[in-house]
Amino acid sequence: MAALAQSSGVSDRSDGNIRIRVARKVFPAVGARVDQVVLRDVAFEVEPRSFLVMTGPSGCGKSTLLNIIAGLDRDFDGDIDLGPGRDRLTYIFQSPRLLPWRTVEENIALALPDGDPRHGKIAEMLDRVGLSPSANAYPERLSLGMQRRVALARGFILEPAILLMDEPFVSLDDPTAHSLRQLLMDLWRQHPTTVIFVTHDRAEAVQLGTRILRLAPGQASVIQDVRVELSPAERADKSAVAAEQARIFQPA
Amino acid sequence: MAPVLTQISSIPRVSNASSGWSKTLERLGWTLGSLLAFVALWHVTAIVLQNKYLPTPVAVFDVLLREAASGDLWHHIGATLARVAVAFVVSMFIGSAIGLALGTFRRADRFFDTWLILFLNLPALVTITLCYIWFGLSEAAAVTAVALNKIPNVAVNMREGARSLSRDLAEMAAVYKFGWWKTLRHVTLPQLAPFFAGSARSGLALVWKIVLVVEAFGRSSGVGYRLNIAFQEFDVTTILAYALGFIIIVQIIEFTILQPLQARVNAWRR
Numbered sequence: 001m002a003a004l005a006q007s008s009g010v011s012d013r014s015d016g017n018i019r020i021r022v023a024r025k026v027f028p029a030v031g032a033r034v035d036q037v038v039l040r041d042v043a044f045e046v047e048p049r050s051f052l053v054m055t056g057p058s059g060c061g062k063s064t065l066l067n068i069i070a071g072l073d074r075d076f077d078g079d080i081d082l083g084p085g086r087d088r089l090t091y092i093f094q095s096p097r098l099l100p101w102r103t104v105e106e107n108i109a110l111a112l113p114d115g116d117p118r119h120g121k122i123a124e125m126l127d128r129v130g131l132s133p134s135a136n137a138y139p140e141r142l143s144l145g146m147q148r149r150v151a152l153a154r155g156f157i158l159e160p161a162i163l164l165m166d167e168p169f170v171s172l173d174d175p176t177a178h179s180l181r182q183l184l185m186d187l188w189r190q191h192p193t194t195v196i197f198v199t200h201d202r203a204e205a206v207q208l209g210t211r212i213l214r215l216a217p218g219q220a221s222v223i224q225d226v227r228v229e230l231s232p233a234e235r236a237d238k239s240a241v242a243a244e245q246a247r248i249f250q251p252a
Numbered sequence: 253m254a255p256v257l258t259q260i261s262s263i264p265r266v267s268n269a270s271s272g273w274s275k276t277l278e279r280l281g282w283t284l285g286s287l288l289a290f291v292a293l294w295h296v297t298a299i300v301l302q303n304k305y306l307p308t309p310v311a312v313f314d315v316l317l318r319e320a321a322s323g324d325l326w327h328h329i330g331a332t333l334a335r336v337a338v339a340f341v342v343s344m345f346i347g348s349a350i351g352l353a354l355g356t357f358r359r360a361d362r363f364f365d366t367w368l369i370l371f372l373n374l375p376a377l378v379t380i381t382l383c384y385i386w387f388g389l390s391e392a393a394a395v396t397a398v399a400l401n402k403i404p405n406v407a408v409n410m411r412e413g414a415r416s417l418s419r420d421l422a423e424m425a426a427v428y429k430f431g432w433w434k435t436l437r438h439v440t441l442p443q444l445a446p447f448f449a450g451s452a453r454s455g456l457a458l459v460w461k462i463v464l465v466v467e468a469f470g471r472s473s474g475v476g477y478r479l480n481i482a483f484q485e486f487d488v489t490t491i492l493a494y495a496l497g498f499i500i501i502v503q504i505i506e507f508t509i510l511q512p513l514q515a516r517v518n519a520w521r522r
Binding site for chain 2: 090091097110140
């Protein structure tokens with residue numbers, strides 16, 4: 001009871017920031033291997049409507065951190081305060097995680113509660129992500145790029161306050177990944193929301209993020225926290241992105 | 253004692269909705285051709301051997317028509333099908349419940365796995381005789397005996413299904429706040445459907461074979477009972493006629509209910 005009162009008191013702060021603090025996250029020993037510390041002393045805040053990109057080498061605990069933020073993994077030391085948007089969180093996973101036995105349209109509709117007025121907006125959303133012709137197709141008959149568009153549509157139809165994304169454009173060819181990034185930026189501008197985006201692709205991080213958090217390999221902790229100084233126009237410009245990338249990721 | 257019913261098992265699976273009419277016709281042609289060849293071989297053998305224990309297909313067909321006209325055939329097949337239906341539903345229900353529980357709860361699985369293996373290896377004949385001895389020669393005992401034979405199979409199948417449930421999709425359902433009913437209907441049950449369909453098809457095949465044995469042992473109606481009488485009279489023609497009638501009914505169920513159901517369940521597959 002006391003804990004409950006305290007946490008609701010904390011989230012009544014006026015800034016609405018998301019506060020993340022993970023003191024320690026351990027994967028328990030399996031077989032001959034010993035306990036593995038994946039995250040140690042990771043703490044940061046995220047301002048509302050900012051686009052935070054977490055980047056770092058594979059296996060540094062980025063996805064684990066996202067799962068903790070999403071509430072899927074509760075076995076850690078620390079605390080997560082998602083602020084006023086805690087009930088409107090969505091998560092776009094690394095694989096699209098669509099229901100293969102439901103059509104594209106049904107997959108999106110299922111994210112909404114029954115009788116929600118936003119059911120009327122599904123057609124418009126399908127149009128925006130370029131999936132109108134495939135509305136009645138089953139996901140496995142679509143390309144990976146198309147499936148990821150469905151996942152984006154499903155995430156955005158909820159008009160989330162917090163959007164978590166775990167390398168949602170990985171293993172796509174360049175043009176497809178590029179057009180999906182473009183689509184994400186359009187959707188985000190039309191519906192500004194707090195995004196926490198995980199990637200190991202530095203160019204992608206610079207192109208999308210308003211802020212970049214670099215995690216160290218091994219027991220991940222934050223090693224760099226920088227703002228990305230690019231205008232929307234510059235983000236479409238490869239050389240501007242490359243220059244900013246060089247500035248941010250200069251060798252220590 | 254147990255009548256051996258050879259099932260026509262070479263029926264091609266209807267899985268792809270896009271396969272056209274010509275393919276269906278071609279398949280039908282193969283089935284028909286192979287059936288005709290079988291009947292012809294049987295006929296020639298019967299004529300060559302001239303043995304009263306191997307009647308010609310024509311004689312068998314005559315008895316089949318005679319039994320159908322007298323109503324005996326329908327009476328016995330109806331009784332058998334009713335038992336099959338009850339035993340099937342009961343064993344699918346209980347077997348699924350046990351299988352899902354074992355697939356979900358690890359400790360229960362560790363403990364009951366041995367029991368399951370025990371029951372899996374219990375011969376049908378033992379269950380049947382014990383059920384009749386313990387519960388008397390009743391309808392309930394007959395159905396129980398059949399269900400007890402089938403439940404372990406269903407449980408093993410459904411346990412595999414429960415174990416293979418996708419954690420990714422469960423997490424997705426949690427994040428998108430599906431709630432238990434939406435999760436069950438749209439996430440869990442569709443994943444279990446193939447295992448359920450598999451148990452259902454193999455289950456039906458097993459159940460009606462065992463039902464015949466149960467009927468031969470301790471019932472006074474049903475195909476099994478009729479076969480037992482014919483056996484005592486060494487009336488091979490009647491045995492074959494009932495076997496044939498039963499195979500035809502079973503294949504009709506397979507084609508009109510089970511296969512369309514399976515095709516529908518699999519419509520989303522690539």
